Amino acid sequence: MRAYLEICKKSFQERMAYRGELLIRFVGIFMSFYLLYMFWKALYANSTDVQGISFHSMITYTIMSAIMGGIINIFGILNVYLAYWMSSRVRTGEIVMDMMKPTDFQLYLFSHSFGRLLFNVIVSVPIFILAVFIFKIYLPDSLGVLALFVVSLSMSYLLTFLIDFMVSLVSFWTTQNQGVGGFTRLIIALLSGAFIPLWFFPEWARNVLSYFPFASIYHVPLSIYIGKIKSIEGFRAISLQLIWIGALYAGSRLLWLKSRRKLMTHGG
Amino acid sequence: MQVIKIEDLYKTFKTYKRKKGFIGSIQTLFTKEYITVNAVDGVSFGIDQGEIVGYVGPNGAGKSTTIKMLTGILYPTSGVIEVCGLVPTKDRKRNLMHIGVVFGQRTQLWWDLPLIESFELLKHIYRVPEKIYRDNIALFAELLDIDEFIHTPVRLLSLGQRMRGDIAASLLHNPDILYLDEPTIGLDVVVKERIRQFIKDINIERKTTVILTTHDLLDIEALCNRIMIIDHGKVIYDGSIDEIRRRFGTESTLLIDFKEPPDELEVDGALEIQLEGIRASIKFDRKRFTASDLISEIAGKYPVLDLTIEDISLDGIIRDVYEEGKLDESIS
Numbered sequence: 398m399r400a401y402l403e404i405c406k407k408s409f410q411e412r413m414a415y416r417g418e419l420l421i422r423f424v425g426i427f428m429s430f431y432l433l434y435m436f437w438k439a440l441y442a443n444s445t446d447v448q449g450i451s452f453h454s455m456i457t458y459t460i461m462s463a464i465m466g467g468i469i470n471i472f473g474i475l476n477v478y479l480a481y482w483m484s485s486r487v488r489t490g491e492i493v494m495d496m497m498k499p500t501d502f503q504l505y506l507f508s509h510s511f512g513r514l515l516f517n518v519i520v521s522v523p524i525f526i527l528a529v530f531i532f533k534i535y536l537p538d539s540l541g542v543l544a545l546f547v548v549s550l551s552m553s554y555l556l557t558f559l560i561d562f563m564v565s566l567v568s569f570w571t572t573q574n575q576g577v578g579g580f581t582r583l584i585i586a587l588l589s590g591a592f593i594p595l596w597f598f599p600e601w602a603r604n605v606l607s608y609f610p611f612a613s614i615y616h617v618p619l620s621i622y623i624g625k626i627k628s629i630e631g632f633r634a635i636s637l638q639l640i641w642i643g644a645l646y647a648g649s650r651l652l653w654l655k656s657r658r659k660l661m662t663h664g665g
Numbered sequence: 666m667q668v669i670k671i672e673d674l675y676k677t678f679k680t681y682k683r684k685k686g687f688i689g690s691i692q693t694l695f696t697k698e699y700i701t702v703n704a705v706d707g708v709s710f711g712i713d714q715g716e717i718v719g720y721v722g723p724n725g726a727g728k729s730t731t732i733k734m735l736t737g738i739l740y741p742t743s744g745v746i747e748v749c750g751l752v753p754t755k756d757r758k759r760n761l762m763h764i765g766v767v768f769g770q771r772t773q774l775w776w777d778l779p780l781i782e783s784f785e786l787l788k789h790i791y792r793v794p795e796k797i798y799r800d801n802i803a804l805f806a807e808l809l810d811i812d813e814f815i816h817t818p819v820r821l822l823s824l825g826q827r828m829r830g831d832i833a834a835s836l837l838h839n840p841d842i843l844y845l846d847e848p849t850i851g852l853d854v855v856v857k858e859r860i861r862q863f864i865k866d867i868n869i870e871r872k873t874t875v876i877l878t879t880h881d882l883l884d885i886e887a888l889c890n891r892i893m894i895i896d897h898g899k900v901i902y903d904g905s906i907d908e909i910r911r912r913f914g915t916e917s918t919l920l921i922d923f924k925e926p927p928d929e930l931e932v933d934g935a936l937e938i939q940l941e942g943i944r945a946s947i948k949f950d951r952k953r954f955t956a957s958d959l960i961s962e963i964a965g966k967y968p969v970l971d972l973t974i975e976d977i978s979l980d981g982i983i984r985d986v987y988e989e990g991k992l993d994e995s996i997s
Contacts (some may be wrong), residue, residue, distance in 0.1 A: 499761035
């Protein structure tokens, strides 16, 4: 276990090596926040309330969604996702060096990813604080809501890691995984509520989608944050997240066992 | 004691047949013509503890593929591999715990972090006791001078420094077996010599078994008593360096300077004659003729000023072996 903790630490330190570039990112991030703000402002021009959601709740939802994307690394502002990394490692054969460690490969990658997550969380704090002042996004109603949000966000992270891991493994079969990766991210972007909250979907679609793992990634934690999902309902949503984590974990182990055998590295 | 046992090992890769050019690449999208490549084609050998074995062969001969199978990363298509009694793909972690690997063209060091950080991490991954870790760092500082750059981020190291770092990293956990895949590639002579000496020291002190692939035969001559030559996935020679010299290094060259350039030079028993001005180089087979036979024959016919005899280098022998497939005949 100690080894994985150390990998996590090193991965964090590695991210710190390029902190100089962060300032430029900050500018880009706030420009994208501003665009989102203007977009929803235009949509809310003639009403103060759509589907029971006020303009301010909507802005809070959408900017928190962008911040979340940066934390859990699926797409968005900080953007180093596993699938991309893995595909380039497999293509160059560099992956050999990672597999040659006496560690569990998935846990090894998870530790890497978790180190980056910690870095992302730290970077996201000032972004969050600035967003509170500039865009007037609001804080959770109570500490209980905040706690529930953090738990749910952790689940989102695990889910994205597992999905990302499985997409990564595609590169063991096809060398490239950019196609699958791009498609997966597109699906997540559309169906998870990352950009368009699920309550704007027709009722049947909303019902179907809420059972998919994608909704568990963005829709659940964000709805908890703005108070749209409360207490019992929140626990139920988190249970569903847990179920998906279990299922995807089992699936990813199976896929890993199959993929290991597929590795082809010529030369070097 | 035998630490590595390989029997009848095969590894087949399947790849698409790619057609040439723009039209060809479009055709490739729609046809599924596979070609199978036998990267390793029926290899068998055993290696004893404490041996340093040179594993040589032209590019693409199957050297790295064999090593990757020994580490358990690649699955053999068929055949038996045992490393210290373990099957590498089945006991992946246990096998990896007692081997060290260096791929000269790659690095296991963390690119953006100081070298020492990678060492610290490896200490935890291989659960190296603090005492052994400290002793090793001190030893590597002494023998490889790694203390000069241990606090420098790896991306700022020179190739020679990085390679020394990588070799040190692979030995931190005192592995029983060390796989070195082109550890001296692209290095200057001083660093090469340094690394050779280091490998020798480790081998003697710790009885570490070393398998070395390289294109620099000076590495082999300096380190190995046994050499295996592999080509097209098959082991075409396995034996001592002396033996290969004796069997195949029988070609010598006689260099002669004449007093005046002869119009024509005819020597019985010469394999090849090159004449340039007053200097002639004459290749001959030492098994069939002695140098003195040749010299007395030539001196009888032409006025000789000076002469030297050159033995063929190991480099030359191996080159002949690759090019002419000399050994194929001698084996079958």
